[in-house]
Amino acid sequence: MKNKRRKNQWSAWWFLGPALLGIILFSVFPILRALVMSFQSGSLISMHWTGLSNYKYVIQDPYFAKALQNTALYAFTVVPIGMVISIAIAWNLFNRIKHSKFFEALFFMPYVTSTIAIGIVFRYIFNGQYGLLNYILRFFHLGTPNWLDNPSMNMITVIIFGVWLSLAFNIVILMSALRGIDPQHYTIAKMYGASDSEMFFRITLPQLIPTLAFLLTVNLISAFKVYTSIYALFNGQPGIAGSAMTAVYYIFNKFQTVGTPGVAMAATVLLFLIILVVSFLQNKLLNKVGRR
Template identity: 65%
Template sequence: MKSNQKKAWLFLAPTIIFVTFFSIYPILRAFVMSFQSGSLINLNWSGLSNYQYIFSDPEFWRAIRNTLLYALISVPVALAISIMLAWFIFSRVKHKSFFETTFFMPYVTSTIAIGIVFRYIFNGEYGMLNFLLRALHLPAPNWIDDPSMSVTTIIIFGVWTSLAFNIVILMGALRNIDPNYYTIADMYGATGTEKFWRITMPQLVPTIAFLLTMNIIAAFKIYTSVYALFNGQAGVGNSATTAVFYIYNKFQIVGTPGVAMAATVVLFIIIMFVTFLQRKMMKKIGGQ
């Protein structure tokens, strides 16, 4: 009814205003600023000069390369490990709630605090990780101070921090699967592997698609992990710089907001494109 529509718009108005001012307006403002140069309080129209600058800046391409590498490796690896752990807990462990709480604790803990702890774990001289590697007679690299290991260190840290959210969401999805599917499968003598691939995985496709989308977007926005692991820097010689770290550096440190916003627009387009491809892929998988 029309009268109910008016009431609905009235209730939606605060949310629409909030989203407009804090989400839509900043995106439009960033797009406009990407065509401007100068300080934040004295911006002047400069056309495509900011885009020309970032596309010719080797530091920008290093940031994009590191971000893409991080997203392409950490997201699928973390999701695969999360599915295995969630399935193991769901099918084998009795006290599921205890393990869910344990796995979820890192998600509600400050990334900075966790990063500081991992900075000591990754320490090349006295870190716990290298202590275990040496005990197993394996190479013990300098995870923090070796530029060639910077992205690997971020990926390992990213995989670990992603597990908490992924496992809890997957556990909820596993609980929603009708147990009758497994009962019928047992009647026909299906093995655990067959039940997992023929029942569990098809039922998890919508949840996996959701987690892929969330994790990919989070991976492209990685900043706090780099800041925490490398003590406010982007690794030795900026070897661990990412797209958001590049934006922060150009905006806050160098003082060129126009360049930072141009990089922001490019990153926004990349995220939209990758998310679109991922969703198309998951729809095809789900329809098979």
């Protein structure tokens, strides 16, 4: 029996080996390399040890503080708003609309489309002079802000785009979770005269908590790493005068444009720690909610 178990263990390691090797080469090693580089200065080909100087520079840099502020604003605005809209759309698709699979596929299309391509399209939608959004606002006699060329509007533009981007993945996952709920719960609830809102808050929402916990974690981590949408919306720039600078864009700028990889890696490590702490606190909060 023991020999059979050992044989099975070796077989399992043979199957896991290629995947583990890929994880070590492309995930673990880059993290360790970034940690080492964060204590070094100079160019990539001639780096030397400088201790905590990169961390001191990043912590004292007002541009990094602004980038973190924008990142937090984006994450804690886009994630809850996107989640609420996603739940509303998924519930209505599941509960009221026939041929929901067609609309589910339609909503999922942005997720499989390049963010750069979508960003270019939205760049025209947000255009202050001939954009579709301002055309609609003019039709209803509302104000027409300059979404892309006004520094005070740049983060609002990014947030609107981020909310729209987050819907695709959320809706598909929520639709799958809704299909996993036993329909007999709704049948019995209707027999006792429960309204749609009562069925949603007493049956649907409690059973969606594990899925919502997963989506909140994934969306929050993704929001803290926002970069591509800003690059696409502002044509390779972090907004007007850096008004839409985020943490990842700061890292890219220090690494690629300024040419200080040590500073970039120090900012990367700090961002990693922030995401780790926020994810931990979020999971603790969701676990408490789930026990109630």
